[in-house]
Amino acid sequence: MRLITTSVNKELNTYKMAKLILLLIMVASAVTVLVACSPASSDAGDKPDPGEATIPTPEPTPQLPSPPDEPPPVTPAPPSGDDDPEPTLAPVPAPAVIMPLDEEITVFEFTKSMGAGWNLGNTLDAVLGPTTTASVTIQETSWGNPLTTRDMVELLHNSGFNTLRIPITWERFIGPPPDYIINPSMINRVQEITDWAFEFDMYVIINTHHESWNFPSAENTAAVRILTALWHQVASHFAGYSEKLIFENMNEPRMFGTGYEWTGGTEEARSVINGWNFVFINTVRATGYNNEKRFLLIPTHAASADPAPINDMWTPRNDNRVIVSVHAYTPYDIVLNTRSTRNTFDPNNPNDTRDIDALFDRLNTRFISQGIAVVMGETGMLNKEENHEDRARWADYYTSAAASLGIPCIWWDNGIRFTTSNEAFGLMHRQAPDWHHPEIVEAFVKNQG
Numbered sequence: 001m002r003l004i005t006t007s008v009n010k011e012l013n014t015y016k017m018a019k020l021i022l023l024l025i026m027v028a029s030a031v032t033v034l035v036a037c038s039p040a041s042s043d044a045g046d047k048p049d050p051g052e053a054t055i056p057t058p059e060p061t062p063q064l065p066s067p068p069d070e071p072p073p074v075t076p077a078p079p080s081g082d083d084d085p086e087p088t089l090a091p092v093p094a095p096a097v098i099m100p101l102d103e104e105i106t107v108f109e110f111t112k113s114m115g116a117g118w119n120l121g122n123t124l125d126a127v128l129g130p131t132t133t134a135s136v137t138i139q140e141t142s143w144g145n146p147l148t149t150r151d152m153v154e155l156l157h158n159s160g161f162n163t164l165r166i167p168i169t170w171e172r173f174i175g176p177p178p179d180y181i182i183n184p185s186m187i188n189r190v191q192e193i194t195d196w197a198f199e200f201d202m203y204v205i206i207n208t209h210h211e212s213w214n215f216p217s218a219e220n221t222a223a224v225r226i227l228t229a230l231w232h233q234v235a236s237h238f239a240g241y242s243e244k245l246i247f248e249n250m251n252e253p254r255m256f257g258t259g260y261e262w263t264g265g266t267e268e269a270r271s272v273i274n275g276w277n278f279v280f281i282n283t284v285r286a287t288g289y290n291n292e293k294r295f296l297l298i299p300t301h302a303a304s305a306d307p308a309p310i311n312d313m314w315t316p317r318n319d320n321r322v323i324v325s326v327h328a329y330t331p332y333d334i335v336l337n338t339r340s341t342r343n344t345f346d347p348n349n350p351n352d353t354r355d356i357d358a359l360f361d362r363l364n365t366r367f368i369s370q371g372i373a374v375v376m377g378e379t380g381m382l383n384k385e386e387n388h389e390d391r392a393r394w395a396d397y398y399t400s401a402a403a404s405l406g407i408p409c410i411w412w413d414n415g416i417r418f419t420t421s422n423e424a425f426g427l428m429h430r431q432a433p434d435w436h437h438p439e440i441v442e443a444f445v446k447n448q449g
Contacts, residue, residue, distance in 0.1 A: 084222065085178040087229035092287045095240025101290045102243055107320055107373040108406050110243070110295055114203050115162030116399070116448040117410030119378060121425070123148060124190070125167035125209040125251075134172040136189045145415040145430055150196045152433045157200035159435065160445035164197045165377060165410050166190060167209040167251060170230060177222075180229040187237055194238075194245060205297065205377070205410075206234070207248035214253050214276070216269040216301065224279055231283045239289035248297035248325055248377065249280040255301075264308035265301035273301055274314035281322060297325040297375060305359055310366045324367055327378035327412075331355035335381040335394065338422040343384035345394040353397060360401045368405050376402055376409040383417055383424035392443040399447040411444055 105113075122143040128134060132142070140147055156164060173186040190206055197204045208214070208230065214223050231247070238245055253273050254261050260269065277298040284291050300309035305326040316322055333340035334352065346352050367374050379398065381391045402409050417426035417436050427437055435441050 084225065087178050087180060087225055087232075089229070089232045090236070092236045092239060092289070095289055098240040098289060099242040101293055103293055105243070107295070107323060111323060111373045111375060111408055112406045113162075114375070114408040116160060116445040117163030117165055117203075117205075117408055118156050118161045118428075119165045119167060119410055119412045119414075120148060120193070121167060121412055121414035122416070123167070124186075125169045127169055127210050128172050134183070136173070136185045139169070139172065140189070143414075148193055148430075149433070150199075152428065152430055153193070153196040153200065153202070155428070155433045155435075157197075157202060159438075159441055160449065161202070162448075163203040163205065163408060163410060164193075165205040165207075165248075166193055167207060169210040170208055171211050171213065174226070174230060178225065178229075180226055182230065182233045187234065191237070194241075198241075198244065201244075203244045203246065205246045205248050205375075206238075207251050207297075209251040211250070214250055215256060216253055216265065216272040216276070217255075218268055218272055220272070223276065227276060227279055228283050231280055232287060235284045235287040235291050235294075239287055239291050241290060243290070243293065243295055246295050246297060246323075247280075247284055248299070249277055250299055251377075252303045252327065253299060253301065262302060262304075264304060264306050267312070270301050270309060270312040273299070274312075277314065278316075281316060281319060285319075293321060295321045295323060297323050297377070299325045299377075303327040303377060305363060307362065310362065313366075315367075315372050323373045323375050325375050325377045326363070328359050328376060329379060329381075329412075330359050330398075338382065338384070343387045343390065345381075345390040345397070347393055347397045356398055356401055360405055360407070363407065364405050368407070374405075374407045376407055378412040379409050380412045380425045382422075383419050383426075385419055388437050388440060391437070392439045395440055395444040396447065399444055403447045408448060409444070 123140050123145050124136075126139050126143040128139050128142060132138060137147065153164065168186070168190060170182065170186065173183040175181040175183075194204045194206070208227075213226050214220075227249075231249075235247065250273075253276070255265050255269050260266055264270075265273075280298065281296055284294065284296060298315070300313050302309065303326050304310070305328045310324075310326070313324065315324065329336040331352065332355070333342045334345055344352075363374050366372075381394045383391070399409050411427065412425050413427050414423055415426045415428070415430060416424050418424055427435060427441055429436050
């Protein structure tokens with residue numbers, strides 16, 4: 001077993017290298033400009049049709065100089081003004097219990113065994129206003145859902161779900177720089193829900209969700225400090241958990257509020273996210289124990305499965321326990337676009353199935369066929385005028401296509417079911433708990449067993 005101090009030093013070196021990568025992007029971007037002489041709600045509900053967005057003409061920006069699992073070949077002189085202190089990473093305490101970990105399972109065996117998944121949406125991921133007291137209970141219930149219970153997790157298990165994704169917005173529960181200490185009340189609540197799922201031998205995904213600090217820009221060097229400090233603490237806390245606890249770096253990191261937000265981002269933004277994924281992987285691995293072999297999820301820009309984000313995505317060459325995380329509400333007009341009158345799905349109609357087939361063909365070509373596993377971290381179909389039979393047909397077709405490639409799908413459930421909302425993805429009646437639409441649940445689960 002290596003010394004704890006070695007682990008901490010390794011993380012600090014990772015942090016410094018990531019900082020240099022981002023600084024290199026900044027310097028190269030500035031040179032380009034001089035030469036040219038030119039100057040979050042539920043996850044699904046705010047996604048516009050990419051075809052309707054006005055896309056500004058991007059300025060040329062550099063990619064990362066080399067795959068981030070190798071040191072960059074050039075060490076630039078850091079520009080002035082970025083002398084903020086680095087986070088102090090506490091030694092990793094020995095876990096009270098170290099669960100058995102399957103070191104032999106392959107990444108594709110692992111994703112297949114995850115089965116059908118369900119998102120605990122609009123819960124711990126809620127965003128509190130700046131004047132609202134930072135209470136876990138207040139955050140968990142502030143978007144209209146009740147407190148999460150063990151009975152809800154048991155219902156998932158008994159209904160055939162095998163993966164629980166717990167979206168978490170941490171930013172109101174981390175302290176000031178440079179160390180960004182996590183309030184124990186949040187991480188303990190995450191552990192409580194995780195432990196309920198582990199009682200039923202389920203898989204769990206925890207992430208960083210509606211954070212405001214992760215706008216993907218080379219100038220945003222603070223994000224590396226926050227990401228490093230946050231994931232060092234989370235990974236240390238759960239270091240003894242088995243591989244069935246999965247860490248997901250970020251949810252849909254994107255150029256929020258710009259014309260690039262849902263259109264693939266710029267080349268610079270995609271490169272910055274690649275760098276952040278590198279920092280995340282190395283930060284978790286350096287905490288040791290079961291984290292050295294834990295399966296990790298990394299996203300594309302906005303978790304998009306469109307060509308530019310997936311084609312520009314970096315994945316490590318020396319770590320076979322890293323999985324790509326994408327989200328796809330497809331076909332858009334049927335499953336997500338409330339301005340569209342399309343609310344039926346016919347699996348025998350190519351006009352309804354074409355986009356789904358194209359989606360999984362892209363994922364197969366770019367990732368699966370190259371030995372890179374994929375998780376569909378969010379998907380679902382809106383309740384449009386109580387069209388539940390069509391939603392069930394869609395769920396059957398979509399998950400069947402995914403299962404043919406070994407891609408597990410996780411339904412986005414935000415607790416909203418009424419058609420008066422443009423975010424009506426809710427399937428679980430959490431207060432009971434039971435299912436509003438068991439036929440959709442059955443269709444979504446049956447192909448992923």
